Amino acid sequence: MNPNDLLTIGDLARRTGLTPSAIRFYEDKGLLQSHRTGGNQRRFLRSDIRRLSFILIVQKLGLSLEEIGEHLRSLPQGRTPSSFDWWKISEAIRESLDRRIAQLQSLRDNLDGCIGCGCLSLKTCKLYNPDDVAAEGGPGPRVLR
Amino acid sequence: MNPNDLLTIGDLARRTGLTPSAIRFYEDKGLLQSHRTGGNQRRFLRSDIRRLSFILIVQKLGLSLEEIGEHLRSLPQGRTPSSFDWWKISEAIRESLDRRIAQLQSLRDNLDGCIGCGCLSLKTCKLYNPDDVAAEGGPGPRVLR
DNA sequence: GCTTGACCTCAAGTAAGCTTGAGGTTGCAT
DNA sequence: ATGCAACCTCAAGCTTACTTGAGGTCAAGC
Structure with missing residues (x-):
């Protein structure tokens, strides 16, 4: 798989252990972004695996999604962290x-x-x-x- | 006030800082019991102040009402703890x-x-x-x- | 006896963090 | 070209810990 390949929501779910619905929920909350295909399906970057992993880990430390979002917003926009x-x-x-x-x-x-x-x-x-x-x-x- | 006096839900609320609705909620969940007057109003024992205080304190430690209930059920029934x-x-x-x-x-x-x-x-x-x-x-x- | 505040029940709302389901579309393989 | 899994949206449901409100009753003072 080429590092430039985009991931479907199912791919991302499999790689992180999350469900697609949870990932959509996080996107809704602004914790990650996605691109859309012509047919309106989500496509994610490979770096989103890491982003979701971060969310999962930090959640275990007891932070709310709100708080996690604040931390994530401190990450650089536009370049891979x-x-x-x-x-x-x-x-x-x-x-x-x-x-x-x-x-x-x-x-x-x-x-x-x-x-x-x-x-x-x-x-x-x-x-x-x-x-x-x-x-x-x-x-x-x-x-x- | 005689130590045998029973407390109304309002009395108990004032003594603990809880609202009557929260106390009813706890009773619903089995965290404390009450007697009823002929007119169906709740009457509590003075030892329930301590019981509620316990709930409030232990909640701050992060236990759920469910877990608190389990601890409380280990208290003796029938005699003041x-x-x-x-x-x-x-x-x-x-x-x-x-x-x-x-x-x-x-x-x-x-x-x-x-x-x-x-x-x-x-x-x-x-x-x-x-x-x-x-x-x-x-x-x-x-x-x- | 009558008023008034405190009480009663039951249903619905709130917040967080999701899931589940209905009803419909896309995309890949054959 | 077609079938089918995977995707889409939107609404509703679930849990915990309560609050709020409607509609009605009780108890205590005057």
Whole structure:
């Protein structure tokens, strides 16, 4: 297969383990782009395999598609992203991951004092009020980020 | 207020910061029970304040209501939970929290090697396949637990 | 006894991240 | 030229964790 060949959505699905519907969904959300054939079918670049892999990996780290989109928009438009481009993104993600780990650790460290004692006072509980971390958030599932 | 007084749903809401609708929702899900007055209104025990506080706190640690329910079902039925009861639960939760932190740490440690290098090979990526961690999961939002 | 706020139920809406299905088109092989 | 898999769009459904609203009842103060 020539490196200039374009991939169908099915090809891309097979290479990434995603379903075509998921890929269309991501395109809808602006996480990748496609060209169209005369007959209106999508054609993708080979570099989109990497792009989707990135999405899958970073999703496992707990980032939302929204957040992933922001990172992806920092990639260069028009040229295939270089190693350095990806490295810059991975740095940014590692930092937020570090923050989340630290947060979870401090929550854990307060767990015994807070629940273990049985007092469970919402007013004094460090766990419940660790500096207003993850305070609001509107409707929908609330996940610690 | 006498310790034997029952609380209305509004009282409980005020004491916990939850809305009445959220409390009804939790009752629906079996996370707490209520008695009813002759006029079909809910009445709660004072120990339900603690129960709800527990739910709120543990939610911040990232557990789903489903998981929280499982923990709560391990509490004694019929008697007010003791400090020791709560302590046992907090131990169990701390352990799963520890596991999650360890998982995140190993993901982070692989981040540079995996994304940073730009290869992003799904087959060889440790990040993507850290022993099938968080593998499947059906529809709906996928969050690393 | 009457008003008023708090309560009740049930249905529908919201957000995220997709899937599933209906109804129709394309593209490749024979 | 035709058959069939793969593609297309658009609408609706699913899960989690709730909220909002409609339409109606209860309880407590005056």
